[in-house]
Amino acid sequence: MTLPIQLRVLEIVQSLEKGGRTTRFTDTVAGLRAQKVFTVPLCFSEPEPWVNIPELEVLHKTPGINWKLVFQIRKTIKNHNINLIHAHCEFSQLYASIAGVTCGIKTVATFHRSDLSKYQPNMVNTLIKLFASHFVAVSHDRLSLLTKNLKLPLNKCHVVHGGSVIEKKPTVVTINKTRTDLGIPLDQLMLLSIGHLGEIKGHQDTLIALSKFTQTMPELHLYIAGDGSAQEKQKLTELVNKLKINEYVTFLGQINNAFSWLEACDIFIQPSVEEAFGLVFVEAGAKAKPVIATAVGGIKEIIVSKETGLLVPPSSPKAVENALAILINSAPLRKQYGENGYKRISEYFSLTNMVNKYTDIFNQAVN
Structure with a gap:
């Protein structure tokens, strides 16, 4: 019997500013590490000062097309022996999934955006559809946009709701x-x-x-x-x-x-x-x-x-x-x-x- 492959995850996000995406990224990294999953967090810009993610790696994306990022991500993949990429939002998904394909590993793409225009067909979303292997919506509402607007395959789409730490009920x-x-x-x-x-x-x-x-x-x-x-x-x-x-x-x-x-x-x-x-x-x-x-x-x-x-x-x-x-x-x-x-x-x-x-x-x- 073949043993399951042990996960070595590269978590990629394009920025870490105020908002739910930063919280989910931070919590996902911490949660994976708590489960003893080897996890490398990477961001395309310097995070806000209050963001606290140990061993966060930073690549600097400049305005416009940044194909150089693909080669930098490939280097990170090889340095850490990564076998799965999880990318948050469109530009991190684009560069990460291309790097992943060229290294022979899969990319999971999570779509966070509130802006409905981000769920319309365009060149970036077409490339993400081509190069990523699984697609995550943060709600069933957004799942319908992925399958109807972007025509992503339903059997490759998932819903993962955000989560919170549950403490004792306030008194x-x-x-x-x-x-x-x-x-x-x-x-x-x-x-x-x-x-x-x-x-x-x-x-x-x-x-x-x-x-x-x-x-x-x-x-x-x-x-x-x-x-x-x-x-x-x-x-x-x-x-x-x-x-x-x-x-x-x-x-x-x-x-x-x-x-x-x-x-x-x-x-x-x-x-x-x-x-x-x-x-x-x-x-x-x-x-x-x-x-x-x-x-x-x-x-x-x-x-x-x-x-x-x-x-x-x-x-x-x-x-x-x-x-x-x-x-x-x-x-x-x-x-x-x-x-x-x-x-x-x-x-x-x-x-x-x-x-x-x-x-x-x-x-x-x-x-």
Whole structure:
């Protein structure tokens, strides 16, 4: 009987900036290593300072076509005796899969993008289809785009949902301590959003909805964590001023302690216009928080409306307002949705589940 080939994985990503892709890449590398899988992480640019991936290798991609990267990746493959490549997003998939084919090894390509234009036929996607051997979507919603738009073979396509570390469910004691540590009043009804400041995350709809309650519920406060361009920040700041809700909104900027803020909040709210998956909604559930979100992309695979939170149509401030009215006026319902969410995330969206699904695909590819 032939013994299974031991995995030696090259994980490649084109950049490590804020967002779900960086989290998934970091968690996948850590998860594979925890399972004693030899893993080499490689990035096409210098990571953000807060990214912590031991032994990360960096190749510098310059603007335009970079065929030189193919030869550099080939060298990495040979230096580490790699037998499988896992590449995240289009340009890393392109260069990695070509390098892999020339070295006789398979490439697994994970598609993360929220931008729907990335799932349209073009030269890059055609080459990825030709050179990669397995294709991973981060949600069933995105799987349909891979098979319908890009015509990728269904028997070579997989869905791997993102996962979160599952800790003990927060208690009143731990929540109050976290709030005290963060400087948040214990009697505040705290809303939280975590996502970059572009319109795609729907912060503008949250602000408009919030403005309908501040006169009658002064204990309400919205915290928005995330960064963006100066123009994006200015646009939201001007909207806050126009709505006269300055004292009810705090922009936190980029944070590196998201789980603490999630533990502290009463409601997680983010009415995204589009999401490929939406890892932050998994992380909110892992902290037993009720969620207000939109029925788009992968979100509807995470949140069960009227069970773990409330789903509303995108770009609808009135629908967000109605959902807020339900949750801010019912502490029992918030508790029920939060507990249901914690149970669902623990069962279906753990980090262990994600890594195990990847290793199954990797072993299928090499064996």
